[in-house]
Amino acid sequence: QVQLVDSGGGLVQAGGSLRLSCSASGRTFSSYALAWFRRVPGKEREFVAAITRSGDITWYADSVKGRFTISRDNAKNTVYLQMVSLKPEDTAIYYCAADRERMSRTMGTWSYWGQGTQVTVSS
Numbered sequence: 001q002v003q004l005v006d007s008g009g010g011l012v013q014a015g016g017s018l019r020l021s022c023s024a025s026g027r028t029f030s031s032y033a034l035a036w037f038r039r040v041p042g043k044e045r046e047f048v049a050a051i052t053r054s055g056d057i058t059w060y061a062d063s064v065k066g067r068f069t070i071s072r073d074n075a076k077n078t079v080y081l082q083m084v085s086l087k088p089e090d091t092a093i094y095y096c097a098a099d100r101e102r103m104s105r106t107m108g109t110w111s112y113w114g115q116g117t118q119v120t121v122s123s
Contacts, residue, residue, distance in 0.1 A: 002026045002112050004096050009117030012086055016121070020081040022096030022114050029077040030054075033103040035110060036070060036081045038092035038119075045095060047105040049081060059105065064090075086121045093118050 008020040020036070035050035049070035050059045058070050069082040079096055094117050097110035104110070 002032060002098050004098060004112055004114035006094065006096050006114035006117040009094060009119045011120045011122065014086060014088055014121055014123050016086050017084045018086065018119060020094055020117060022079045024077045024098065030074040032098040032100050034072060034079040035097045036094055037097060037107060038094045040092045045107045050103050052103060088121045088123045091119060091121050
């Protein structure tokens with residue numbers, strides 16, 4: 001099992017930047033694919049980005065492509081989401097997720113979740 005702790009959220013003006021972090025417990029962090037999802041109140045969590053175990057392949061939602069970058073540091077058991085050119089519509093609670101079996105854009109296939117960190121982008 002792995003436990004995930006999200007951090008780095010906050011309030012930022014449109015056009016600004018934030019970097020989210022997700023720290024994981026356990027010795028097998030490099031065995032997990034990782035992802036970021038986000039949720040707006042009243043809606044389901046939506047896929048944002050994902051990265052393979054080795055970090056060689058990344059996926060992005062069309063809405064964030066070119067603005068967000070997912071990366072991981074297996075030595076630090078941490079996955080990051082660098083967000084630039086933030087827009088008010090990026091306002092959401094952001095969650096990291098992990099799974100040992102697969103990488104998917106579907107929320108239901110991820111086994112482990114962080115507690116979420118709030119990102120608010122003001123116009």
